[in-house]
Amino acid sequence: MFEARLSQGSLLKKILEAVKELVTDANFDCSETGIALQAMDNSHVALVSVLLRAQGFDPYRCDRNMPLGVNLNSLNKILKCAGNEDIITLKADDSGDTLGLIFESPNNDRIGEYELKLMDIDQEHLGIPDTDYEAIVRMASSEFQRIMRDLTVISESVTIDVEKEGIKFTSSGEFGTGAVTLKPHVDIDNEEAATSIELSQSVSLTFSLKYLTLFSKSTPLSDQVTLFLSDNVPLLVEYKMGDSAYIRYYLAPKINDDQ
Amino acid sequence: MFEARLSQGSLLKKILEAVKELVTDANFDCSETGIALQAMDNSHVALVSVLLRAQGFDPYRCDRNMPLGVNLNSLNKILKCAGNEDIITLKADDSGDTLGLIFESPNNDRIGEYELKLMDIDQEHLGIPDTDYEAIVRMASSEFQRIMRDLTVISESVTIDVEKEGIKFTSSGEFGTGAVTLKPHVDIDNEEAATSIELSQSVSLTFSLKYLTLFSKSTPLSDQVTLFLSDNVPLLVEYKMGDSAYIRYYLAPKINDDQ
DNA sequence: GGAAAAGTCT
């Protein structure tokens, strides 16, 4: 028996909006500690990892570990039937054939009950090694999204250079080049606009803009995004939703063949 | 060495939005007095003339005349990477191979640096004779845009009749006819909504609505537009942005063969 | 919360 009640249903709606273009099918691994989703993207280039801790639900109950194989497209369609203010309850009985979704309107005068057929998905739960990253950059998620969108005009890839003085995104293409630099700063009026850099070593890595743009679809989930970079290690892009949930993306750097 | 800093960067963004569908490639003729762009439209029917006087920039420096051949589509793409509030600086060294663009965010924590490859464009700087126009009509630019859009439904061309009593736009097509008349008036509350007519002789001229509609894409640049008309002379449509910049369109009248 | 504008997708 699995049951999880999420008072802020929009969280789940936004997560599926963020992930659905990257992954089509994935397991919701439900356990005592919460719900985890981990999947390679469709082209097996990027990795998505979502965690919804049990403490973010009220109540949360999961008697035994259950991998719920979900077609994210179908789930997203069903979640579009929930209002942004709705309370969402997820349910699965021990057979694990279907995922039940209950949408309660805020004033409780409207109840939506949906059932999603589940599927068996080969579990390829990858262990992600803990890494001590050489550079950790925290910035406004909207800024990150904007920069990715801007540089897409110039090229298909971006080089990220992190130094103490700032983080620089550079692209070079047919008709020209573009570079955006953010300096670390605190904005008292706009706390979410702050940029901070922790650095043990300068890094310079190149990534596919297509994937970074897809990652940045998580912008509605958090005002801030954190980039974790190290040489020859996949980039980690993390969006934290309070303390009880996060969505993480991993992307391997491109090999620098232009030097 | 050429360098021009424009505190109101949105001006440049809007100019490119206004012109990009009419002209694909053009020279930015930079000189001591400012930046001028003059080009026939792609079908060689209309003429666009943009002037950005040096006084509109701070600072402005241009050691020698330089024609910077620009693909307006590419430039527009780069300008989309600038925020509406950004300060834009244009730069070119004497080689004239590239145009540098620097976008500074208002609070200076974000710098975008772009380079656009330049091209050689055959200089066809046309001398535009000064004309004493028979009719000069000043009206709200949004009104002009609206009328052009409305009459496009009726026909592909519009006849503009100017008399002391008003300016009349008439179209006639398959399924009907349309006419919009504006009377001269002053609006004390809405100064920009005023319509004024200076007239030495009544005129009646017919123009392609396609081009007038393209001209009216300059609406965001100025609340007012001025139409200069004379018999057998190209129409001049002028949008003034303060005293230091303007954009002018010229369009030859259609031959009246329906009479 | 609605309308207008921009961006994105077909």
Next chain:
DNA sequence: AGACTTTTCC
């Protein structure tokens, strides 16, 4: 290029 969706402004 057009329509739809999304975002921003009022």
